[in-house]
Amino acid sequence: MVTASVDxxxxxxxxxxxxxxxxxxxxxxxxxxxxxxxxxxxLVVGILAEGTARFSELRRRIDGISxxxxxxxxxxxxxxxxxxxxxxAEVPVRVEYSLTEAGRTLVVPLKALQEWAVQxxxxxxxxxxxxxxxxxxxx
Amino acid sequence: MVTASVDxxxxxxxxxxxxxxxxxxxxxxxxxxxxxxxxxxxLVVGILAEGTARFSELRRRIDGISxxxxxxxxxxxxxxxxxxxxxxAEVPVRVEYSLTEAGRTLVVPLKALQEWAVQxxxxxxxxxxxxxxxxxxxx
DNA sequence: CTGCATCCGACCAGATACTG
DNA sequence: CAGTATCTGGTCGGATGCAG
Numbered sequence: 356m357v358t359a360s361v362d363x364x365x366x367x368x369x370x371x372x373x374x375x376x377x378x379x380x381x382x383x384x385x386x387x388x389x390x391x392x393x394x395x396x397x398l399v400v401g402i403l404a405e406g407t408a409r410f411s412e413l414r415r416r417i418d419g420i421s422x423x424x425x426x427x428x429x430x431x432x433x434x435x436x437x438x439x440x441x442x443x444a445e446v447p448v449r450v451e452y453s454l455t456e457a458g459r460t461l462v463v464p465l466k467a468l469q470e471w472a473v474q475x476x477x478x479x480x481x482x483x484x485x486x487x488x489x490x491x492x493x494x
Numbered sequence: 495m496v497t498a499s500v501d502x503x504x505x506x507x508x509x510x511x512x513x514x515x516x517x518x519x520x521x522x523x524x525x526x527x528x529x530x531x532x533x534x535x536x537l538v539v540g541i542l543a544e545g546t547a548r549f550s551e552l553r554r555r556i557d558g559i560s561x562x563x564x565x566x567x568x569x570x571x572x573x574x575x576x577x578x579x580x581x582x583a584e585v586p587v588r589v590e591y592s593l594t595e596a597g598r599t600l601v602v603p604l605k606a607l608q609e610w611a612v613q614x615x616x617x618x619x620x621x622x623x624x625x626x627x628x629x630x631x632x633x
Numbered sequence: 634c635t636g637c638a639t640c641c642g643a644c645c646a647g648a649t650a651c652t653g
Numbered sequence: 654c655a656g657t658a659t660c661t662g663g664t665c666g667g668a669t670g671c672a673g
Binding site (some may be wrong): 560561562563566587 | 645646647648653
Binding site for chain 2 (some may be wrong): 377378379380381383384385386387388389390391392393394397398401402416417418419433434435436437457460461463464465467468469470471472473475476478479480481482483485486487
């Protein structure tokens with residue numbers, strides 16, 4: 356996998372405005388945006404923010420997620436150091452997931468986003484309906 | 495255009511727990527998460543937060559975005575009522591984009607997220623490197 | 634219970650060519 | 654300058670079957 360040293364594309368001739376400028380393709384902070392770009396990540400972190408949860412609990416509470424996607428999301432979060440995985444050597448196996456210290460810091464901005472979503476999705480839907488109605492007329 | 499027909503899975507047999515519960519697949523707030531799930535959206539809104547910008551300016555400042563993706567992103571944001579599009583009937587044509595009132599409310603949580611990204615991507619990269627090193631050992 | 638491996642269809646996104 | 658149209662490879666993600 357390796358994150359390869361992307362050779363600075365010629366496109367970036369401007370000095371970088373800030374230390375971590377997401378607008379430069381080469382900037383690693385882009386990877387972080389990809390992280391939240393995964394729609395499941397937001398939901399998983401949201402649940403783990405409440406406390407430790409088992410695999411099957413996550414699966415049950417996140418409506419529509421497949422086993423594959425949940426595993427994949429958790430692996431990624433683990434790799435990023437945001438989620439901790441604990442395997443209890445019992446039979447049957449019990450696996451628990453929880454946020455790490457770093458993971459907990461992500462909760463704050465994520466909650467803000469979630470609240471925005473809840474507060475504004477009504478407006479968004481209305482705007483969509485109006486827009487679509489107008490588009491249909493123009494045909 | 496795409497807008498994807500949301501397939502209502504039979505899985506949604508539960509009544510929706512809360513007015514806007516993102517954990518229910520049927521809840522429209524999921525669509526809002528999809529919105530920010532688009533990695534370009536965050537960057538476009540970030541630039542427009544500074545003020546009006548032309549198409550080519552956006553294209554230039556967002557390193558790596560294709561013309562097609564920029565158009566698509568802007569159309570989506572326009573449909574959602576977050577971005578306003580103004581066409582100046584000149585030659586050559588000039589088109590300007592700006593955030594609507596609703597769009598500006600999105601800037602706040604998005605900025606928070608961007609700041610988190612800038613502040614923590616170092617930790618994330620470190621965690622990844624350690625994780626990968628450990629994985630390589632186990633082989 | 635928790636996961637990995639595989640197959641496979643659907644959608645995404647880049648490249649290219651053309652228009653007002 | 655600011656798009657639209659189309660073709661296509663690549664990726665995502667669900668379903669299924671198997672394993673520790």
